[in-house]
Amino acid sequence: MTAAFMDLVDVTIVHIAIPSIERGLGASFGAIQWITAGYALAFAAGLITGGRLGDIYGRKRLFLIGITGFTIASALCGFAATPEILAGSRLLQGAMAAMMVPQVLAIIHVTFPAHERGKVFGMFGAIVGLGAVSGPLLGALLTQWNIAGLEWRPIFLINLPVGIAGVLLGRKFITESKAPKALRLDLVGVVLVTAALLMLVYPLTRGRELGWPLWGHLCMAGSVLVFAGFVAYEKRKTRKDGSPLVELSLFKVKSFAAGIAVQLTFGIALGIFFLVSTLYMQIGLGWSPLRAGLTGVPFSVAVSVAAGLSVQKLVPRFGRKVLQTGALTMAAGLLVYIWEAGRYGTEIHAWQLALPLTVMGLGMGLIIAPLTDAVLSGVPREHAGSASGLINTTQQMGNALGLGLVSVVFFGVVDDHVRGSSSAGSSAADPSVVGMAFVDGFQHALWWVAAVLVMIFGVMFALPARPKQHAEESAAEAMEAMEAELNTTQVSRV
DSSP: OHHHHHHHHHHHHHHHTHHHHHHHHTOOHHHHHHHHHHHHHHHHHHHHHHHHHHHHHOHHHHHHHHHHHHHHHHHHHHTOOSHHHHHHHHHHHHHHHHHHHHHHHHHHHHHSOHHHHHHHHHHHHHHHHHHHHHHHHHHHHHHHHTGGGOTTTHHHHTHHHHHHHHHHHHHHHOOOOOOSSOOOOOHHHHHHHHHHHHHHHHHHHHHHHHTOOHHHHHHHHHHHHHHHHHHHHHHHHHHHHSOOSSOGGGGGSHHHHHHHHHHHHHHHHHHHHHHHHHHIIIIISOOOHHHHHHHTHHHHHHHHHHHHHIIIIIHHHHTHHHHHHHHHHHHHHHHHHHHHHHHHGGGOOGGGGHHHHHHHHHHHHHHHHHHHHHHHTTSOGGGHHHHHHHHHHHHHHHHHHHHHHHIIIIIHHHHHHHHHHHHTTOOTTOHHHHHHHHHHHHHHHHHHHHHHHHHHHHHGGGSOSSOHHHHHHHHHHHHHHHHHHHHHHHHHHO
8 A cells, every 4th residue: 555655646746846847957848748658658568567577476576676666766766967867767667666566456456355355445545545635735845845955856755765664564564475376477578568558659759849750650550560469479378388478368357358448548538637737737827836736635635535435335336337427427527627717717716626626536536446446356366466467557558648648639739829829929938828828728638538538438338237346245145144044944943
């Protein structure tokens, strides 16, 4: 839980400090995208490998390696002197998180029996909410306070004491576990899946800055072929020695396959929303990091509350409908947000955003905690690490895609608006021109996010109507009732 919290905080804390990093290091928008998307890309590319390494060499061992490396990479980020060094350190940080994070879900999956897992994932949902609350607030406060003149750097350095605590707690309390059958690492699979992800995300991230060159389009098209080659190789590897990087048989489990599709599209939505909302508030509206961070508190609190309720109370009773309600609730909050952004323009106040952000937070909370539980419910224990890596990979790949798509759905509109104002005789440097350009780009991006959420609602019909562990609980309760009835009958006969 400590490791999951640190990873969640690190993702959200960076978004709020982006304008400060841009000013402090003189970073371009392309470099900023790479600093955010680079972490997500390294994370996504390494998660499947990290999950499989945990299955082979021990989940506790990989967890401790990952959290130690993550802490060291955080220190490198905190002391980075150039955008290039920071981007490289973020890549290392993402790679170490990929060793650490898959072990979290795998350890939960193999440690707790099915009837207890719902409670544990309820705690996990609360941690998700707490991370969402803490990240923006910590980022805002640490950036605003400018501790010792370090400006944005403490947002990374704060990971050092948390990481050290995680290492000590992990060594003492986590029980070692491995896959019961001996497995080997699929190095060819690692190369293929990493290459495919890079070919897809890198052109998206740098395309706008480079003028959308032909090689970028060819790379993205080629990534589909590499992914296809990866799948073909994994099938052959399974037949050959039974140690593929990705256990393709997992996709025969309907709940797992549907959940992976939801994770991917949900990651795209979140990747777009969190980055454009930060740019909208701090650059478009000119708000301080602290004001922007405090504005997001209703969202974060709503996520935390809804996440706990969804797993503990709602999903056991209503099943899949809770997640579908969450998708539609998030979309409704986005529509209100779009209307308010258009209605009030650059004169909008933070308190006016409380309603749409609260509605969105409630929707996200209904999805984020029970979704992982539903996806893992039908997975065999021996493939827990691989499955956990796949779950995190698809969400982070979606996140990286979303961050890359910001160039298209947000900056494309901003650039067109600024060029149109310049041709009409207004200065592109005029704050009002920049502000309205960011408002228009923000609205356009949110329409895309809302469309993705509606698509997620449809995909969720393929999820099980009721998660497996709740069905098991009901069966256990029925068995207990039958045993009690038999005992009563026997006593009566005596």
